[in-house]
Amino acid sequence: MRANESDAKRIADHLLERFFEGEGAVGAFEAPDGSWVAEAHFPDLPDKKAIAAAVAEIKRGSEVEYETLAAKDWIAASLEGLKIVRAGRFAIHGSHDRDRIRVNEIGVEIEAALAFGTGHHGTTLGCLRALERLARTQKPRRVLDVGAGTAVLAIAAARAFKAPVIGTEIDRASVVVAKENVRANRASPYVGLLHTGSLRASTILQYAPYDLIFANILLPVLKQLSRPIASLAAPGATVILSGLLPHQALAALARYRTQGMRLVRSEAIENWTTLTLKKV
Numbered sequence: 001m002r003a004n005e006s007d008a009k010r011i012a013d014h015l016l017e018r019f020f021e022g023e024g025a026v027g028a029f030e031a032p033d034g035s036w037v038a039e040a041h042f043p044d045l046p047d048k049k050a051i052a053a054a055v056a057e058i059k060r061g062s063e064v065e066y067e068t069l070a071a072k073d074w075i076a077a078s079l080e081g082l083k084i085v086r087a088g089r090f091a092i093h094g095s096h097d098r099d100r101i102r103v104n105e106i107g108v109e110i111e112a113a114l115a116f117g118t119g120h121h122g123t124t125l126g127c128l129r130a131l132e133r134l135a136r137t138q139k140p141r142r143v144l145d146v147g148a149g150t151a152v153l154a155i156a157a158a159r160a161f162k163a164p165v166i167g168t169e170i171d172r173a174s175v176v177v178a179k180e181n182v183r184a185n186r187a188s189p190y191v192g193l194l195h196t197g198s199l200r201a202s203t204i205l206q207y208a209p210y211d212l213i214f215a216n217i218l219l220p221v222l223k224q225l226s227r228p229i230a231s232l233a234a235p236g237a238t239v240i241l242s243g244l245l246p247h248q249a250l251a252a253l254a255r256y257r258t259q260g261m262r263l264v265r266s267e268a269i270e271n272w273t274t275l276t277l278k279k280v
Helices: 005-018 048-060 074-079 095-100 122-133 152-161 172-182 202-207 219-224 225-232 246-257
Strands: 024-030 038-039 086-087 090-093 105-107 141-145 165-169 191-195 210-216 233-244 263-270 270-279
Touching: 005 024, 005 048, 005 105, 038 122, 048 074, 048 105, 074 090, 086 122, 086 191, 086 202, 090 095, 090 122, 090 152, 090 210, 090 270, 095 105, 122 152, 122 210, 122 233, 122 263, 122 270, 152 172, 152 191, 152 210, 152 270, 165 172, 165 202, 172 191, 191 233, 219 233, 233 246, 233 263, 246 263
Parallel strands: 090 105, 141 165, 141 210, 165 191, 210 233
Antiparallel strands: 024 038, 086 090, 233 270, 263 270
C-alpha cells in the first residue's frame, strides 16, 4: 500500500501491533519513484477484511494489494538494505556495513532474522537513545533485558559497560537468534540469555538487584511485570520501558509509579514512546 512517509510508517507500526505475534515481517520502505510503501509478509493467508480495516484506521482510502509470494526468506530480504542506525556512540548495522563503523563508535552487528529488534524500529531506537544518555554519566554493574528479541540492547549495554547482562525471551526461536548475535559481537563473556516468561528464574534472582532494566514489550505485559521488575531493581536503578503507543504512556507510568518509580524522561519516536524511569 502506497502513502507518504509518515502514513506508511504509521500503517506499518499499526499492522505490527495488531497482527504480528509470531513469524512474519512488516516495514515501510521508500520506492524508486520517491513514494513510500508499507509492506507486510504473512506466513499464512491473512484476513483481508481485517487488514483493510486496520489500514483504514490510519488512512482512509488507502489501496491494499495482495500477492502470493514464492518461498523465500522475506525477512532477510526486507532488512538487508536497511541503513546503519546511530544513537550517540552506538551504531547498529548488518554485516554489509561492518567496514563503515567509525573508530569511536560501539558497533552492534545484527543480521536479518525472525527475532524483533534491529534498531530501526522506534521502540528499539528509543531504548538505545536512553542507554546512550545513561552511559554518559553512569556505569551500571548489572543489567537485565526483559524481552530481549535479537539481544541488540543487551549487547549494546555489555559493550558499553563491560558488565553482566541477563536477557530473557519467551520465544524460543528468538533465543536462538539472540545467542548467535551475542557470539557474533563477542559479547558472550558478559551476556547470558534465558528462554523464560518468568522473572523468578534462579539465574535472574542470582544476579539481582539490577542497576539497569530494559523492558521493550507491549503495554499489557509491561503492566503485568511492573511489580517483578520493581522488585529486581536496585535503589536508584534506571528502568527503560518501550513498546508503548503515545496514548499508552500514561497508563504505564501510573502503574510503575505505584512501584516506587519516577519519570526521568519521555521520548516519542515514529509514533512509539520510550519512558526512562528511576527507582526512588
